[in-house]
Amino acid sequence: MEVVETIAQLRTLRQSLKGRVGLVPTMGYLHAGHVSLVAAARADNQHVVATIFVNPTQFAANEDLASYPRDMPRDLNMLQKAGVNIVFAPKAESIYPSDFQTYITVEQVSQGREGGARPGHFRGVATVVAKLFNLVQPHSAYFGQKDAQQVVVIRQMVRDLNFLLSIVVCPIVRETDGLAMSSRNVYLTPDERQSAKILHRALQIVGKLYDEGERRPQVLRQTAWDILDHEKRVQPSYVSLADARNLQEIEQPIDQPLLFSIAAQVGKPRLLDNCLLPLALNTQEGATRVLGAD
Numbered sequence: 001m002e003v004v005e006t007i008a009q010l011r012t013l014r015q016s017l018k019g020r021v022g023l024v025p026t027m028g029y030l031h032a033g034h035v036s037l038v039a040a041a042r043a044d045n046q047h048v049v050a051t052i053f054v055n056p057t058q059f060a061a062n063e064d065l066a067s068y069p070r071d072m073p074r075d076l077n078m079l080q081k082a083g084v085n086i087v088f089a090p091k092a093e094s095i096y097p098s099d100f101q102t103y104i105t106v107e108q109v110s111q112g113r114e115g116g117a118r119p120g121h122f123r124g125v126a127t128v129v130a131k132l133f134n135l136v137q138p139h140s141a142y143f144g145q146k147d148a149q150q151v152v153v154i155r156q157m158v159r160d161l162n163f164l165l166s167i168v169v170c171p172i173v174r175e176t177d178g179l180a181m182s183s184r185n186v187y188l189t190p191d192e193r194q195s196a197k198i199l200h201r202a203l204q205i206v207g208k209l210y211d212e213g214e215r216r217p218q219v220l221r222q223t224a225w226d227i228l229d230h231e232k233r234v235q236p237s238y239v240s241l242a243d244a245r246n247l248q249e250i251e252q253p254i255d256q257p258l259l260f261s262i263a264a265q266v267g268k269p270r271l272l273d274n275c276l277l278p279l280a281l282n283t284q285e286g287a288t289r290v291l292g293a294d
């Protein structure tokens, strides 16, 4: 495995690669969710490039950029074991030199949910992902369903700006008690960690209701609110039921694939979780087919 820090080194290495290249962008502090993206990339490609970059432009001023967890030696060890060929771990100054002034705004699908709670977040995400696509020139790029709105934003950007690659969406990897894995789970106290299980519980109950025939959007949303409200350490931020293709919030029962997503503050971290409805769509094939698709 080659580890490179500069754009020049990355470009030289990229030119030497023959065959399909898969890209796995991350912010490091890796867990089994990230490793699952690498495994999917390995299955489809001859070469896997993983990036580790805590992207400053996707953090708002009041967020945890400075304290975001980092452990480069452990990350590199995990990526090596997972079979990554090239790790690109640039310094912020290489990605954003002092005269940097070009940003990408993906308009409608960046609004609401994470975009509403974190102004400017998806502008930072779209900009850095576009740069990584240009630098790595991958045939496919791998993203987690965990950040479902991010997938929809990136897919929209890929279509709008004619990037020539496919986006693969990998299912949410969970702890044994159901909590979606996240680098930010490390911030949870033991009590908060117990309370955090309620997010997945709420999704399971809503998913079951939907699969048994409940279609009223207000009933599905309210069910989740009531479950989350029960847990005193959990402060829900939003509960969204949206068309999985374009993230339009739905008000009338429809028989389109849906994205049910929730976010809640649990102590220091904001936790996100979601499921596609019907529940059978929560696979790599199902999520890749519907989430942000044309």
Ligand code: AMP
Pocket (backbone or CB within 6 Å): 025, 026, 027, 028, 032, 033, 034, 036, 037, 142, 143, 144, 145, 146, 147, 170, 171, 172, 173, 174, 180, 181, 182, 183
């Ligand atoms: P991050 O390092 O948090 O920016 O995440 C890098 C990539 O890993 C993103 O595409 C995430 O959606 C994905 N990811 C994060 N957590 C999980 C998880 N629990 N299961 C699957 N993918 C994940």
